[in-house]
Amino acid sequence: MSFFAKKQSTTGDPFLDAVVSMQAEGDVSYTSVGALRNSDIFTAISIVASDVASSPLQVVKNGVPKRDNAITKLLNEQSNDVMDGWHLKFALAVNMLLNGNSFAEIKRDGDQITAIELLPNSSVTIQQMDSGALRYKIGDKKRNVKPEDMLHFKMFTQDGLTGLSPLYALRDEMKIQKSGNKMLGNFFSRGVNGNGILKVDKGVLDKEAKENVRNNWEEVNGGGTNAMRTLILDDTMDYKPLEINTDILKIANSNDWTSRQIASVFRIPVERLGVENTHSNTSQSNLIYVKESLIHYFNCFVSEFNSKLGGQYRFNVDRMLESDPETKSKNILSQVQGSLITINEGRAKLGLEKIENGDRLLASLNYTYLDNLEEYQREKVEPQENMIKEDSVNE
Template structure:
């Protein structure tokens, strides 16, 4: 991102604020709770890694709007799930995009299109510090990319840029959730610093009584001499004093240290803001199994990230005709799909074909025409045929099978004999 801008950038382009927000220029008033420096906090690192891994590990599928089936063999499937560009696989592309979106509020990828077909050919990832957004005209955004060690700036319209933002109040710029955690992260860091000062203080937690009345200079000189005399001593070494002074160590209130060490408030707030299960950050979780917690995370929390991602991909990677035909979805069926029992019930109830049940449970369909046929049992009858069915049952003397109702067996073709 260039540091110097021409005067014709427009009044709406607050490029200095963008430099501060993206971490290119230091902002001391904000501390270290956003940007890359926020990863120094272990809770933030764990939460961001957990979200980014889940966003990146699931494949992104193209779904046919009419049939609901996955469109196979599309080139976009290769870009999003296999190889994004010549230097980056798709997993690390999605991982890096997610990390930057959480830490800075925005992440950017330039779409390199095929000059002949105008279809996406490569997805070039750029850091927020390498990207400038000209928002002087909100309905015609301009993105400027300046790669590292390059004097060349690439200018692209919004249609050629994938711009992830999980939270936005204007639809143009994103906002990092870490901005809401300033006090919580500060409280956690203060507790850690208190513990560090305690363990580093050593002999300073004590009282040195001297006989007689000492001036301020004399007290200072006596303390310095005492500390100098004890330099180099290890833990447990004896402390030597003469008869003119009395050394008394201060008693430490271990309850305060225990409170600092066991305070889970900040950790729970970080988990809440980033939509991460608290147990992932070593906070006690409800009485649920790990499988239940993981399914709830995928179904309830990850859509907060998946919905803006798939909406942006659909807007930028599809043309207008394709948007009417297809949509993007994150395929998480291997973990949240139908169980074996649910799939079996859906097939027996005529809701799904066997192949559809395999797909909905995260399995590969079978190349067998019979697996694409709806199945049913012979123990049901249509409601509007119920009375006729009961009359036929009585005429047959209680025989339940009749080929007119779709529940006959091979031996039911003959009509009942009459006397």
């Protein structure tokens, strides 16, 4: 059973040609770059892909990040001979969002992973055998790649094997936005600011004459260089602009509504698409974005890394949770004073160089462990009790 096949959509609709098509046989065609012509789609995809690419991958053990190893250097620095880690993660995220799937091949030298190479969606075909095993075939020559050597990222999946693009859920919204933009474009491209009535006195005009008058009028008073210029009429003409219902233009230009729908499907805050959001500030928005939106995309990648690369991985999102400089400095100072980090670790977060003796943890004399406090109290109480007993005996 074939899940992916290299085929072109033939709907005739530019947008539908860019949307993942659902076929009865279970085949899914890969998308074109046409969907990126929509500014909101382009912005949403670039935001998510940039944030995924800009978040360094860390290897963790017992929940604690460890020093970078050879694999994290491949994913963060240089993935192969022609592509660095940032662009690999960016391209994988873009393909996953556009197509619902993205692919990268793991290159090995024996047991050692030496490179991770991006594969175009159009070159990958997946087959599920009767036994349930998967086969990945690459290129026109159908080169076989073992499942354990294929990183396959899925945005949204119904069966756990193939992914579905969020563009599939936006077909109707995108048609509405496209129609509204087209209407506004036609309105403003006419040159004369709004439709109007040109009345020609003392004449009976047939269809051809009316067309000639209209064309001459628009040629003289419309067009790019003549738009907004003063109109000059003779005594045989009278021009009256029609009043425009601005409510219709607001409906036609329903950018806020479609932008909100796009933001919702891609799971990003609406303000990142230029739509005002009065219910949260920047810090709250960033926190919600990381905890409720980016975590889904991170998990799409991390689950595959954990399964195919060995070890446990996570994305470092410290950069996205940074607040304003003053708040950041106060938070670091509190961490140093609370013995969570050393002075040099705090200085590193501020971009400052290390200082001598700055690698030791500070501790306040006002704090101690509870068992130490109990022991301290016992040492003070016992001598006093002994003194009382001695006094009793002497009496």
